[in-house]
Amino acid sequence: MRDELGASLGSRMSTALSIRERHGQDESWHAPAPPDAVVFPQTTEEIAQIVRGCARHRVPIVPFGVGTSLEGHVAALHGGVCIDLSRMNRVLEVNAEDMDARVQAGVTRKQLNAALKDTGLFFSVDPGADATLGGMAATRASGTTSVRYGTMRENVLGLTVVLADGRIVRTGNRARKSSTGYDLTRLFVGSEGTLGVITEVAVRLHGVSPAMSAAVCAFPTLKAAVDTVIETIQSAIPVARIELLDEVQVRGVNKYSKMDHAEAPTVFFEFHGTEAGVAEQAEMVGELARGHGAADFRWATRPEERNRLWQARHDAYYGGLSLRAGARGYVTDVCVPISHLAECVLATKRDIERSGLIAPIVGHVGDGNFHLVILVDPNDADEVARAASLNEQVVRRALAHGGTCSGEHGVGYGKMAFMSEEHGEALTLMHTIKFALDPHNLMNPGKIIAGSAPSAATAS
């Protein structure tokens, strides 16, 4: 297998330990697992050929974007070949008139937005990292603007996918809607490489609003902050961003991003629309916030101020990590119905206090989604166990309130233990689909769906 790959890819195949180690590790605390080889294909056809070879030799395949996932998605648990998509980084089409674009899977969100600079359009989904669109589609990613513009579920229009047997399928079309058969696009969005390798992504774009302004607002209590968020959403005010940071997270952001926000429970807002619309939205939200004892909005209207604010928000994970030297982040990711958000956030805050751990809270609270970045020394088994136990408490509470154990990070191998509890009988149906599409369990095995590993699981 290795010789076969080397013969067709030449220097675009590597078995060097440093390369393999980098590709078996994401940004999480989860134990890494290097693949046996890493390949750097340039076309869908090349990927199809690699997959056909792997299928023939029963070698596992792990797709890799830039490795910013958070649940061990890229760990090669059963060895095999890592397909690094970074050289598939061409923007293939921008159709400004239809507000859509098609890119190779290795294009990152910032790269796409740079390519759109002069079109009056933007791609909205913005996870903290500058992830690839393939990776974002595979994990059903979202971000700070999803409250207004949707997640990858709403923003992916179609995909090119290499199936486990090397066949190439194209899903979706360029029309805004269709009722012709099974929604294969949505089946692959969120499938984390377990059903096929995503090689191209067609996405929806949105118009840049004529007016935008952002504001930071500190609250006297965490409850006041969350209640303001809930009322904003329930009033159907079309906020573009509405992000919660507790006082610990604000401290981390101040430290890492060199800002000077008051160390209090805080909400970052952004409003998009016409001049009049933005003013109207800001006034309505301001009134709700004052009703909960908030201080005045601190405005960021100029583009560079807004960019600095949101870059700081996107760096919140690193901001959290900065609070404890050498720590890794054990990141939680629950999402609950908005009516249960205050209860879940406040109970979580009490859980953190009882745990004795440092764990800033940050979240896309307009969607009901919030994270803890539990700061752990990965070599301290007791601390990791306490973090796991804290995570379990948070997850169990979310499930009890009709929520989910992952709002946007995905399952990887880090969240598999909660799948049965969350999905019940539906998990057996996912199992059926997985093994109908990938009977030899070669596509990112050990992620999402448990199953036996293939028998000859090395690339040698």
Place this chain on the structure above:
Amino acid sequence: MRDELGASLGSRMSTALSIRERHGQDESWHAPAPPDAVVFPQTTEEIAQIVRGCARHRVPIVPFGVGTSLEGHVAALHGGVCIDLSRMNRVLEVNAEDMDARVQAGVTRKQLNAALKDTGLFFSVDPGADATLGGMAATRASGTTSVRYGTMRENVLGLTVVLADGRIVRTGNRARKSSTGYDLTRLFVGSEGTLGVITEVAVRLHGVSPAMSAAVCAFPTLKAAVDTVIETIQSAIPVARIELLDEVQVRGVNKYSKMDHAEAPTVFFEFHGTEAGVAEQAEMVGELARGHGAADFRWATRPEERNRLWQARHDAYYGGLSLRAGARGYVTDVCVPISHLAECVLATKRDIERSGLIAPIVGHVGDGNFHLVILVDPNDADEVARAASLNEQVVRRALAHGGTCSGEHGVGYGKMAFMSEEHGEALTLMHTIKFALDPHNLMNPGKIIAGSAPSAATAS
């Protein structure tokens, strides 16, 4: 089998010819096919029991809402048992704070909206007919407001489904987003009963806007009307409704709904928002329309005027039929990228003229979706053949422009001939999924996916 059903359901099972005939026929011109028996279950459990019985005896199952589908979806092509869901018509939960609701699959869209009357919320998806939510989910329906609020794809949050072996699965959860595993909800939305029977539907609700107004605008030419629509969408003006009717369709609407609109290419608009927002939107669209030589807007601001206008739009199909006594409607349903809409609509108008048939054009043009209602005498083979040929022209053009053969009606057995052309290799993947979930091809066989019928295909 019949005895078994009779024993458990008593009078809620019928083999009377009139009942069977009514259940094998939808509103289309497609040839009906009565089932062998019709059952009227009241609970998901009862449906699971019926499906287990059918699975044991290898008897096909056809789910039935109110029979308003348009591609022969309910025709029992291989006989079997029709599951009529009309007695599963309870609204189970309305969670106003989270803007969602859960209903049994037999609840109709008007029934749900009546139940929401005092909540300040509404369910947005509005196909012409007062369809059931189960049927709408199964066909991935949309309507006049989808341009703003989305189709069933965006508005279904979760489902309860009875699988081919009688297992009950619940998909989705109450959180606004989730990244935990395969998107089973979206897999069943649009599956037309071929993967399982939808028995409960959880849907997203939207807030009723504080201000709403509707307007009718006549244009000098069809091109002027379509170009105004395209510019409105490309300007990202958040119109709530933007519907095209050609002059033939306006004549039908005037006749059937007793209205007096000028017989010209016409666009019906609706604007939702705050008072200021609605005024702003209307002004922007008005300017675009005047730029294309439109007459003034004719406003319908009072609720009863608005309701009358949209009822007339929803009755457009019957309005079309009223233009020729005794005709049935051969309905087309393409959807294309908005940038290709003018070209496709105008070329279609020329196709109609050449065909010598009467075929009003009406459509949800903000989504790029438009219909012909080709008026045919179903007993005139030549006329039906000419209608089929016209449909083919319209579909082939849509596919050539990156569109789809069905924007919202679904495939049934009426559109199967176009599936391979539209989906290519992806159709074989749909086939794999179908037979993984329904190995004996018992779930609405002969729809969407071709496959051999089960061997013992009667309910006797």
